[in-house]
Every structure is written in C-alpha cells, then in structure tokens.
Amino acid sequence: MADLENFKLLGIALALGLLIGLERGWRERERGEGMRIAGLRTYGLISLLGGVSAMLAKQAGPLLIGFVFIALALILLVAYSKNLEKFEDVGITSVIASLLTFILGALAVFGHVVLASAAAVVTTLLLGFKPLLHGWVSKLDQQELEATLKLLLISVVMLPVLPDQGYGPWGVFNPYHVWWMVVLIAGISYLGYFAIRIAGDRHGPVVTGAFGGLVSSTAVSINLARLAKNDPSMLNTLAAGILTACATMFARTLLLASILNPSFFQQILSSMLVMSLFTYLFALLFWLNAKTLQNNQEVPLENPFQLGMALKFGLFLSVVMLLSKVLQIQFGDMGAYVLASISGVADVDPITLSMAQLSKHGGLDITVAGRAVLIAVTVNSGFKSLVSWVIGGHALGLRVGCVLASAILLGFLIGWRLL
Known part of the structure; x- marks a missing residue:
C-alpha cells in the first residue's frame, strides 16, 4: 500500500511537470530540438526529480x-x-519555471497535492498568457500604474494597521470602517475604469455607461450629453448610454449595501432592483432604435485612483456620518432625510455607506436608513436629468428625465410601502 501511494504521488509530480513542459515546449518550438534550455520531457523529469528528492x-x-x-x-x-x-x-x-517545477514536484510528494496542482495550473497560465499580459502592460499609462500601486498602498498596507474602534462624539468615527469604505469605493471605481480600458469605449455609449456607472454615472452623463451637441441624430444612442450608467448606479448602491450590511441590503433590494431593471429596459429600447455611433469619440474618465481624492472622500464620508447622527438626534428621522437630499446631489455613495454603517451598529433605524438612500438616489437622478437637459438639449433631457422619473416613482411605490 505504501509503494502504491508513492507511485501515485510520483505520477502526480510527473504530470505537473509535463503540464508546465507542454506550454514551454510549445512556446519555444521554433528553436528546434536541442536548441532550448528545457522542453516537455525535461520539465517532466525536473518535477519527477523533485518528487524523488522529497521521497528520499x-x-x-x-x-x-x-x-x-x-x-x-x-x-x-x-x-x-x-x-x-x-x-x-x-x-x-524558463529557468525560474524549471526551478519552480522542481519545488512543485517535491510539494506533491510531501502530500500537498491540491496546492501543488493549483500552483502548476496558475504557473502554466502565467506562462501561456505572455502576449496578453505584455499587451496589457504596453497599454498601461504611468498614471494607471501609479493608481494601481496607490490602491495597493491604501488596502494592503494602510487598512490593516488602522484601529477598529470608535472615536469622537458617539463613537461615530471608526478609522478602520471609514477607510475600508474608501477602499471599497476606490476598488469598484478602479475595476470600472479598467473594464472600459480593456473593452474599449469606442464600441458605443452603452458600453461606456455599463462600466462607467461603476466609476461615476454623473461623469458619464455629462460627457455623453456633450456629444449630443455635436451629433443630434445620436440622441437615442446617447440616452441609452446615460440610462445604462444610471441603472448601473442603482445596482452599485445595492452592491455596496450587500457588502456592508446584509440587512440594509434586504431593506432596499426591491426598490433598487425595480429601478435598475426598469432603467436598463428603456436603455435597451433606446439602443435598439439608435443609429451606429460614427464619430468614434471617446468618453474621458478621470484617473482611476487618486490618493488625494481618497483622503477627501474619507473626510467627506466621516462628516456625513457625523452629520447623520447629529441631525437624527436633533430632528429625528427628518434630519437623515434632509442630509440625504443634500448629499445626493453630488454623490450617492457617501450617504449609502453612512446609512449602511449607522443602521448596522444600531445608531439609526434601518427603515429610516432605507428611505434616506431612496431620497438620495432620487435627488441624484434628478440632477443627472437636469444635466442632460442643460448640456445635451431638451430632446435628450426629456428621454433621460422621463425614464428616470418613472423609475424613481415605481421604486417609491414599491419600496416606500415596504420600508
């Protein structure tokens, strides 16, 4: 039985080496036999050597x-x-891959078969995706590289060392919770930005709206509305893009709530889901009745991550959380609603994060928190409708405004009663 187990482990080690060797041999096949450091057989033997060495x-x-x-x-x-x-x-x-293959063969024989197999698959993928990875690197701007490093700085370095306890009046300011929400928003915006960079926003405003809504639906609305001045015949296409960004904003609000406070997420699920689906539906209808975008104009988005903006957002979020508590104590539920209507003009994220945190820790009734978010998204949607009207003209404003007003009304009819 012991010999059978040893044969099994050595067989796995050999298979891992052959997997990596298959990719290396295919990649360097042009050099011909004997003209490369290692090929299919050599990698298999290196992994087998690691397995035998581990056994000895x-x-x-x-x-x-x-x-x-x-x-x-x-x-x-x-x-x-x-x-x-x-x-x-x-x-x-190839040299590093060979050394790693030896280690994986030894790791498999020591009993860590799953770990060794997973590492071998990841290694093979990294080796095989060379053209794709190099293509991404060649397209990466300096500011995008800096944004990646800064995002890693605030998430991997800074977040773990922050104290997880409340400070200030009523213990509202928790450095860890505030910074975690900053990282969350920055991460979502970062992914949305690079989704556009990879997919390309030249495919149309709808693609821009779908991914750009993860970065800033307001920024997408402003930039698409500007295009309406240059080409009025593209109103349906541009309206579809703006509405897609707005629908993504509703979905983004749900995503934030689900991560921070599942109970709060359940509270706003029905209204936000209805508003999002309704807006997506009309965006699709506009898109189906739209002309193809001819001018190939790109929609500019800001740097995916700026450390200064992250600090300002964290400060703004702390102020919103403190004001939410103060207004709620002084004026009851009405205080939260007033703050939501004011902050919702600029951005929905701070009030969403604030309401999710306060309701999670018992500082605010979850029903009040849900209604406050509904008010914030209503004000924000109204602002984007106004932007579409003023910048893009009354025809674009009517398309966007009527759909968003109907979506909000439907969301209120369903959500407010449940809330």
Missing part, C-alpha cells in the same frame, strides 16, 4: 532537497549561459 528526504533529512535544488540551479545556469551565447536571449522565465 523523508528518510535522509530535508537538507537533501536543498543540495539537489542547488545542483539543479547550477546545471540550469550553465545551460542558460550556453543558450545565451547562441541566441542573446536574456529572459530567465
């Missing part, structure tokens, strides 16, 4: 694996230097 190390001690690994590294370096003289290829991907 169980008896002789772990140092054996270290010595075999060093010997393998030296052999690969010699082969690499000889290969470098022939092809002047300074890439070390």
